[in-house]
Structure formats: C-alpha cells, structure tokens
Amino acid sequence: MVTMSDVARLAGVSKMTVSNVVNNRPGVSDPVRRRVLEAVQQSGYRLNVNARTLKAGRTGVIGLAVPGVDQPYFGVLGEHVIAAAAAKGFHVAIEQTGAAAEGEAEAISQSHRLQFDGLIISAVILDPREQAHAWADFPIVMLGERDYGQAIDHVGMNNEAGSRAATEHLIERGCTRIANVTGWSLEGVHVGSRRYRGYTEALKAAGIPVDPALVCLSGMGQETGRRAVHDLHEAGVEFDGVVAITDSVAIGVMRGLADLGMRCPEDVRVVGFDDISVCEFLTPSLTTVAPGHRWMAEKAVELIASRLEDPSRPPEDHTAPYELKVRESTR
Amino acid sequence: MVTMSDVARLAGVSKMTVSNVVNNRPGVSDPVRRRVLEAVQQSGYRLNVNARTLKAGRTGVIGLAVPGVDQPYFGVLGEHVIAAAAAKGFHVAIEQTGAAAEGEAEAISQSHRLQFDGLIISAVILDPREQAHAWADFPIVMLGERDYGQAIDHVGMNNEAGSRAATEHLIERGCTRIANVTGWSLEGVHVGSRRYRGYTEALKAAGIPVDPALVCLSGMGQETGRRAVHDLHEAGVEFDGVVAITDSVAIGVMRGLADLGMRCPEDVRVVGFDDISVCEFLTPSLTTVAPGHRWMAEKAVELIASRLEDPSRPPEDHTAPYELKVRESTR
DNA sequence: TTGTAGGCGTTATCAT
DNA sequence: ATGATAACGCCTACAA
Numbered sequence: 001m002v003t004m005s006d007v008a009r010l011a012g013v014s015k016m017t018v019s020n021v022v023n024n025r026p027g028v029s030d031p032v033r034r035r036v037l038e039a040v041q042q043s044g045y046r047l048n049v050n051a052r053t054l055k056a057g058r059t060g061v062i063g064l065a066v067p068g069v070d071q072p073y074f075g076v077l078g079e080h081v082i083a084a085a086a087a088k089g090f091h092v093a094i095e096q097t098g099a100a101a102e103g104e105a106e107a108i109s110q111s112h113r114l115q116f117d118g119l120i121i122s123a124v125i126l127d128p129r130e131q132a133h134a135w136a137d138f139p140i141v142m143l144g145e146r147d148y149g150q151a152i153d154h155v156g157m158n159n160e161a162g163s164r165a166a167t168e169h170l171i172e173r174g175c176t177r178i179a180n181v182t183g184w185s186l187e188g189v190h191v192g193s194r195r196y197r198g199y200t201e202a203l204k205a206a207g208i209p210v211d212p213a214l215v216c217l218s219g220m221g222q223e224t225g226r227r228a229v230h231d232l233h234e235a236g237v238e239f240d241g242v243v244a245i246t247d248s249v250a251i252g253v254m255r256g257l258a259d260l261g262m263r264c265p266e267d268v269r270v271v272g273f274d275d276i277s278v279c280e281f282l283t284p285s286l287t288t289v290a291p292g293h294r295w296m297a298e299k300a301v302e303l304i305a306s307r308l309e310d311p312s313r314p315p316e317d318h319t320a321p322y323e324l325k326v327r328e329s330t331r
Numbered sequence: 332m333v334t335m336s337d338v339a340r341l342a343g344v345s346k347m348t349v350s351n352v353v354n355n356r357p358g359v360s361d362p363v364r365r366r367v368l369e370a371v372q373q374s375g376y377r378l379n380v381n382a383r384t385l386k387a388g389r390t391g392v393i394g395l396a397v398p399g400v401d402q403p404y405f406g407v408l409g410e411h412v413i414a415a416a417a418a419k420g421f422h423v424a425i426e427q428t429g430a431a432a433e434g435e436a437e438a439i440s441q442s443h444r445l446q447f448d449g450l451i452i453s454a455v456i457l458d459p460r461e462q463a464h465a466w467a468d469f470p471i472v473m474l475g476e477r478d479y480g481q482a483i484d485h486v487g488m489n490n491e492a493g494s495r496a497a498t499e500h501l502i503e504r505g506c507t508r509i510a511n512v513t514g515w516s517l518e519g520v521h522v523g524s525r526r527y528r529g530y531t532e533a534l535k536a537a538g539i540p541v542d543p544a545l546v547c548l549s550g551m552g553q554e555t556g557r558r559a560v561h562d563l564h565e566a567g568v569e570f571d572g573v574v575a576i577t578d579s580v581a582i583g584v585m586r587g588l589a590d591l592g593m594r595c596p597e598d599v600r601v602v603g604f605d606d607i608s609v610c611e612f613l614t615p616s617l618t619t620v621a622p623g624h625r626w627m628a629e630k631a632v633e634l635i636a637s638r639l640e641d642p643s644r645p646p647e648d649h650t651a652p653y654e655l656k657v658r659e660s661t662r
Numbered sequence: 663t664t665g666t667a668g669g670c671g672t673t674a675t676c677a678t
Numbered sequence: 679a680t681g682a683t684a685a686c687g688c689c690t691a692c693a694a
Contacts, residue, residue, distance in 0.1 A: 003671055007397050014681045029679060054382050055686050061392075061424065068410055069425075070608070073677060075406035076666035079399050093392065093424045094400075096413050222612045251612050258614040277401070278609055281553045281582050283589040334687055345665045350689065360663060382687035386670050 002045040009011075011039035063116040065095040072276040073214055073246065074122065077143075080297030081120060088305055090117070097123075118304035139307040141300045145190060153303045154317045155296045159191060160324040162289040163198025166271040167243050170288070171206045173330055175269055176240030178203070178215040181228045181253055182245040186217070192245060195273065199243050213237050220245065225252025226259070233260050235271055240268055246281055247272035247288055254282070254329070269330040284328035292320035333376040342370035353378055393635055394447040396426040396454075403607040404577065405453065408474075411628030412451060419636055421448070428454075449635035469639040472631045476521060484634045484649045486627050490522060493620040493653040494529025497602040498574050500618070502537045504661055506572030506600055509534070510545040512559045512584055513576040517548070523576060526604065530574050544568050553575065556583025557590070564591050571599055578603035578610055578619055585613070585660070600661040615659030623651035 004015045004022075013020065013032060020028050021036040039045075053060050064081050066074040082092045093116065118139035141153045165294075170178050180199045183192025200210050211214055214237065218224040227245055227251075232239060244250035250272030257264050264270055272279065275290035299318050307313060335346045335353075342349065344363060351359050352367040359367075370376075394410050397405040413423045424447065447548055449470035466487050473485045501509050511530045514523025531541050545568065549555035556575055560583075563570060575581035581603030595615055603610065606621035630649050638644060 001671090004673095005671080015671090016673080016682080017680060020680090023673090027679060032679080035489065048671050051686090052673075053381075054670090054688090055672050055674085069400055069413070070403075070407045070410035072401075072403060072406065072609075075403065075409075076401045078406075078409075078425065079401035079427065082400070082425060086427075091424050091426075093422050094409070094413060095422075096410065096417075226612065251609060255612040255614055255616075277553065278582060280404075280558065280578075281586040283586055283614065284587075332687090336687080346688080348664060351664090354689090357676080358663060363663080379687055382670090383689075386687085386689050 001048075002043045003048070004045070005043045007036065007039045007043055010043055011036045040071045041102060058117050058308070060090055061093050061116050062090045062301065063095055063119040063121075064092050065097050065119060065121040067098060068096050069094060072248065072278065073274045076274075076276060076293050077122070077297060080294045081301065084294075084298045084301040088301060090301070090305075097121075101293060106275060120300045120304065121291065133312065139304050139311075141303045141328065143296065143300060145194075146300045151315060153307065153315050155299045155303065155320065156318070157291040157296065157320045158322055159194035160198035160201065161242065162273060162291065162324075163195035164202045165198075165322070166287075166289050167202035168198045168206070169324060169326065169330060170241040170243065170269055170271060172206070173241075173265075173269055176208065177211075177214065177239045178208075178241035178243060179228075179232060179237075179239045180243045180245075181218050181225055181249055183220055184217060186215075187250050192217075195243075195245055216240060220249060222252035222255070225249035226256040227252075229253050229256025229260065242270045244272045244288065247274040247276045247286060250286055250288070250329075251278075251282065254284075254286070265329050265331050271330055275325055279325075279327065282329075284331070287327045287330040288296065288325050290323045290325050292322060295320045332379070333374045334379070334575060335376070338367065338374055338376045341374055342367045357461075383604045391420065392422045392424050392447050393632065394426055394450040394452075395423050396428050397449060398425050398429060398450040398453065400425060400564045402608065403579065404605045407607060407624050408453070408628060411625045412632065415625075415629040415632040419632060421632070421636075428452075448639055451631045451635065461638070470635050470642075473626060474627065474631060476525070482646060484638065484646050486630045486634065486651065487649070488622040488627065488651045489653055490525035491529035491532065493622065493655075494526035494574065495533045496529075496653070496655045497604065497618075497620050498530045498533035498656065499537070500535065500602055500655060501572040501574065501602060502539070502573075504596075504600055507539065507568045508545065509539075509572035510547060510559075510563060510568075510570045511574045511576075512547045512549050512556055512580055514551055515548060517546075523548075526576055527575075547571060549580065551580060551642060553579050553583035553586070556580035557587040558583075560584050560587025560591065573599060573601045575601065575603045578605040578607045578617060581660075582609075582613065585615075585617070594662050596660050604659055606656055610656075610658065614659075615662070617623055617657045618661040619656050621654045622654050623653060626651045 008015045008018045013036060017028060018036055019034060019168060021033050049060060062085050066078065069075050069078055073192060085092045109134045120141045120143055122143040133329040141155060143155055145156055167178060171297050180196055180197050186193050186196050203210050216228040216231065242253050244253050250270050253270055254264055257268055262268055270286065272288040273288050275288045279286040303316060335349045339346045339349045344367060348359060348363060348368055350408045352364050393416050395409060397409065400406050400409055409425060416423045451472045451474055453474040471483060473483055476487055498509060511527055513527050514521065517524050517527050532542050547559040547562065549559040574582050575584050581601050584601055585595055588599055593599055603617050603619040610617040610619050634647060
C-alpha cells in the first residue's frame with residue numbers, strides 16, 4: 001500500500017505537506033503543491049480513510065437499518081438516504097432487521113456504535129424507548145413513527161392525516177362500505193394503528209359507522225392483501241372501497257379482486273400508501289399517499305450530521321409533508 | 332470514548348491482556364479474565380473496529396455498487412448480498428452508480444479500496460477492462476455480465492439462454508410476431524445485446540425471420556416499456572408477443588397495451604426477466620425468467636472472501652441457473 | 663501468564 | 679511555507 005510517507009519521499013517533502021496538499025489545505029506554495037500532486041499520480045497513492053477516521057474518532061459511515069431492501073418502499077428510502085449521505089460525505093451501510101424485534105435490537109445495540117457514526121433506523125416492531133439505555137449519546141434517528149416522547153431524534157410522516165385523506169377521497173367518490181386492510185394489530189403506536197386511526201376519523205367525520213367486519217388485520221405483504229380480500233368475500237362482507245396500509249398490500253388487494261371477478265375501480269375502489277414507482281404502471285394505476293421519501297431521507301441525514309457536531313442538541317421531531325396522488329384505481 | 336487503556340487501568344492489567352481477553356485469545360488466567368470482563372462491563376468499553384482494522388488492513392465491509400436500490404431488481408439482489416455477507420461476518424455498504432459510467436468508475440476507483448475489503452459491482456455501462464489499472468489486486472466481483480475475458484472474478488446469469496427460453500415459450504404458445512423491447516443498444520456486451528441474441532436465436536431456430544421493426548431500443552425503465560408499445564402501435568407494426576428486457580420494462584409494456592385497449596395475453600403475450608416479487612400479483616401475473624438472485628449473491632460474497640484469503644487465486648467465472656416462471660401473461 | 667515496545671497511516675500542534 | 683513530533687486505539691513480536 002502506498003502511504004503518505006512514500007509520496008513524501010518521492011516528492012522530497014514531509015508527510016505533513018503531502019497531507020496538506022491532499023486535503024486541499026492552504027499554506028502550500030504552488031511549486032511544492034505541483035510536485036506533490038505529481039508524486040501522488042506516479043505512485044497511485046490513495047488516502048487511507050480508515051487511518052484518517054481513526055484519528056478523527058469517526059468512521060464516516062452511517063448505518064441504515066430497515067426491515068429489508070427488497071421491499072420497494074425501503075428500496076426507495078434507501079436510495080434517498082444514500083444520496084443524501086453522499087452529499088455530506090458519508091457512506092451508508094445497510095442493515096436488515098427482517099422486521100423482527102431481535103433484528104432491530106441487534107441493529108441498535110450490538111456493534112454499531114463501534115463502526116458507524118450514526119444510525120438511521122426504521123423500526124417496525126421495537127419501541128425504541130425500551131432500548132434507550134443501549135445507545136446513550138450515540139446519534140440515532142428514528143424513521144417512520146412518532147410518539148417517542150421527544151426523547152430521540154425522529155423523522156416521521158403524517159400517518160393519520162395521510163390515511164384520513166385517502167379515506168376521505170374514497171368517501172368523496174361515493175364509497176360507503178370502505179374496508180381497511182392494515183398491519184398486524186390496532187394496539188400500540190405503529191404504522192398500522194396510526195393509519196387505522198386516520199381511517200376511522202374520516203369515517204366518523206362523514207357520519208359513517210366503523211364496521212369491525214371491514215377491518216382486516218392482515219400483515220404487510222402483497223400476499224396478505226390478496227388473502228384479506230378473499231377472506232372478506234368468503235365471509236360475505238360487502239365493500240366498495242379499500243384503504244390499504246401500503247402499496248404492496250394494495251397490489252395484493254387488487255389482485256384478490258381480480259381473482260374474484262370484481263372490477264377496480266367500478267366495483268371496488270382501492271387506495272394505497274407509499275407511492276412506490278410501480279403504482280403508476282399498474283392497470284388500473286394505483287391511487288396512493290406519497291410520503292415524501294426524499295424529504296425524510298435528507299432530514300434524517302441532516303439530524304445525524306448536526307448531532308455529531310453538537311451531541312447535546314435537544315432531540316427534534318420532524319414530519320414530512322404528504323400528498324395524495326389520485327390515479328385510476330379510484331376514478 | 333473508553334479505550335483498552337482505560338479498561339486495563341481499571342482492571343489493573345496491561346492493555347495487551349485486555350486485548351487478549353476481548354478477542355478470546357488463550358493464555359489468560361481465569362481470575363484475570365474475570366477481572367477484565369468486569370472492568371469491560373463497568374466501563375462500557377467497546378472495541379474500536381476502526382483501530383483494529385487500521386492495523387489489520389481490513390475493514391470488514393464489502394461494497395456493493397448498483398445502479399440504484401430503488402429498482403426492484405437491485406433491491407432484491409441487495410437483500411441477498413447483505414444476508415450472504417452477514418453470514419460471513421461482513422457488513423455491506425451500498426453505493427449507487429445511477430447507471431452512469433462516471434458513477435461506476437467512481438465506485439471502482441475512487442475511495443473504495445480505502446474503506447472496503449472488496450467490491451461487488453453490477454456494472455451496466457462500464458466495460459471494467461478499461462478500468463483494470465485502477466484496482467490492481469483489490470478484490471472485485473463483477474455481477475450480471477460475462478465476457479470479461481477471465482481477467483476478473485465474475486458471477487453472471489445466462490442471459491442468452493434465459494432470453495431464448497422466454498422467446499421459445501412465446502413461440503410454443505403460438506406467437507409469430509414477437510417484439511423485443513430491450514435496452515439502449517445492440518452493440519457491445521451488455522444485458523441488452525445478450526438478451527437480444529437469445530431472442531434472435533430462438534426465432535431463427537423456429538424459422539421465424541428477425542424483423543427489425545419489432546426490435547425496440549427503449550431503455551430500462553417502466554416508462555420506456557410503455558412508450559415502446561405506443562411507438563410500435565403508431566408505426567402500425569403488428570405484434571402478438573413481447574420479450575421485455577426486464578420485468579420493469581414488461582410492466583410498462585403491459586401498461587402500454589392497456590392504454591391502447593390491447594388485451595394481455597389474448598392479443599399480446601408478454602414475458603419479462605428478473606422475477607421481481609410484484610410479478611405474481613399483477614393482473615395478469617407476469618411470466619418471467621428468474622435469474623437466481625440468491626445463488627449469485629452467495630457466490631459473489633464467497634469470491635470476495637476467498638480472494639481475501641488468497642489474492643493470487645486465478646479469476647473464476649460462474650453462471651447462475653435460471654428458471655422460466657410461466658404465469659398468466661402468456662397463458 | 664503477563665507486560666513492554668513499536669508501528670499501522672493520518673493529522674494537530676508547535677517549531678523552524 | 680514547511681517540518682518534526684506526538685498522538686488516535688489496537689495488535690504483533692518479543693521480553694520478562
């Protein structure tokens with residue numbers, strides 16, 4: 001490996017001067033600078049970031065813990081986090097939690113404080129307050145939920161408002177029997193319960209009673225959406241609209257409708273959440289709530305960076321703007 | 332930050348003994364070991380991986396350079412690479428190249444050799460041979476293409492055979508006017524030209540002439556697939572089957588067909604490539620070539636690991652098994 | 663079994 | 679403007 005010392009010898013200067021040139025610091029005369037750059041070229045020298053960060057006490061790597069990058073939503077999120085981090089000179093190491101509590105706890109407490117300058121975590125299961133002891137002044141940004149009691153940096157989206165807007169939209173379109181195909185549970189604070197709340201608020205505001213038969217606890221995947229529709233059908237439940245917890249679930253729902261010969265949007269209107277890129281190209285294209293991925297990613301990286309600069313800064317809580325994208329599935 | 336010295340002082344031993352205990356090395360008496368572990372507990376000491384790897388010259392991080400994790404195919408690939416790497420004790424840092432030559436060259440030559448133990452790169456544009464000088468004995472695995480002249484470790488899929496199987500399948504189904512919606516160019520060695528070749532082979536074997544009017548150079552996204560269908564239609568070209576270069580393109584194609592009131596599979600049969608998870612849930616579900624993501628990911632990580640152990644090992648070239656998944660779009 | 667010395671590649675600090 | 683020195687936290691090699 002070519003080191004600064006090698007370059008220094010080659011250029012006939014000291015290590016320090018090489019360091020100054022390589023890092024574009026002032027206080028080096030033009031001739032010397034030229035000589036050093038030439039030596040760098042010749043030797044093929046590359047800065048050893050590891051050594052640099054050892055000195056700085058930083059690694060330059062931000063961890064991003066998500067359930068799985070194979071899920072389109074997290075893929076898109078990852079894309080934006082990587083871009084935002086790159087803009088600030090950070091690399092991103094992606095950790096997969098498998099949407100399991102152990103995976104998430106692992107991601108937080110295990111080895112990360114050792115390798116990463118900060119962690120952006122999209123916790124699905126874990127209540128991070130339970131893990132508070134594990135990180136103590138290590139920069140963590142929670143993504144996707146709120147209600148962490150201001151104890152921790154957080155970037156969320158407005159789940160209630162988004163879900164409520166989606167439901168109101170269906171009501172405006174004339175739906176009266178609107179199903180909510182949501183996550184695993186309505187208890188606690190998580191995506192499912194939040195979005196369910198938005199759903200019920202919209203119904204109540206419109207004077208429509210909440211019918212438990214229309215609420216499907218299904219999970220979060222495509223297959224679960226499909227099964228939910230089959231279940232509703234088999235139970236003889238009538239419905240003319242579906243608010244799905246995510247686009248993936250909505251896609252499953254649309255597929256389930258097709259299985260049963262129900263047309264979308266003529267018989268049943270469907271709205272999703274996330275605005276993954278395939279939505280626009282489905283037939284029918286899928287109406288959805290776009291949660292401002294880029295906005296969230298940039299804010300999250302910003303929070304990590306600012307906490308590194310000032311570890312004592314009080315926690316901040318940000319909420320991304322959302323937008324309802326109306327497409328054919330609710331025409 | 333708590334260092335080994337701190338722990339050593341606390342336990343009343345030397346740094347070295349702490350190091351030995353922390354790394355589970357033999358040659359430490361039980362009482363001392365216990366005392367050290369206690370001190371570690373009390374102080375909250377964590378090993379500084381950075382310092383260790385500065386010494387060892389390794390970081391334990393493998394880079395994965397892909398066009399973008401927001402593309403479903405690369406999301407799935409990333410998922411498997413991360414899992415395979417984790418099984419061998421590596422972290423994965425994902426780099427995005429944006430499918431641009433600069434991005435790819437950057438990913439290879441710029442700073443990575445400094446941070447990563449190896450790089451798995453899915454090069455879309457770049458011919459890596461042109462960059463050969465840039466890495467010299469840095470473990471790189473090329474993903475997705477072949478014909479790198481055995482100069483470099485490579486894990487590919489059988490693009491020709493897969494595409495040929497897809498085309499043959501359409502022929503068997505009775506299609507006679509089969510379009511190929513492919514990448515940017517038919518020249519050179521890349522996914523587009525490879526799969527185009529498989530397409531032509533199948534046609535020739537069946538005695539069907541290759542009609543240039545049926546070959547659409549469109550790009551790689553959903554939108555480009557849709558536009559290709561519109562273009563064919565506007566040009567008055569008749570077709571009853573489409574071999575799309577990727578599932579994303581195929582999804583665009585299906586959407587384009589819907590735009591124009593053409594039914595799939597009744598009027599036009601469509602087959603994709605990649606087997607991204609949404610295929611199964613589309614209406615109609617999409618027939619596609621599954622390229623063995625997991626197999627490729629595991630092999631790639633294996634190659635990095637083995638090259639780290641033996642840098643002089645000759646380059647290997649592996650080809651993943653593929654499988655045609657027949658679904659409704661070609662019924 | 664335990665400790666000491668030296669160095670990995672870089673940078674901050676202080677001299678020159 | 680440039681250089682010498684001493685860290686950063688750990689590990690290898692050797693000494694005790």
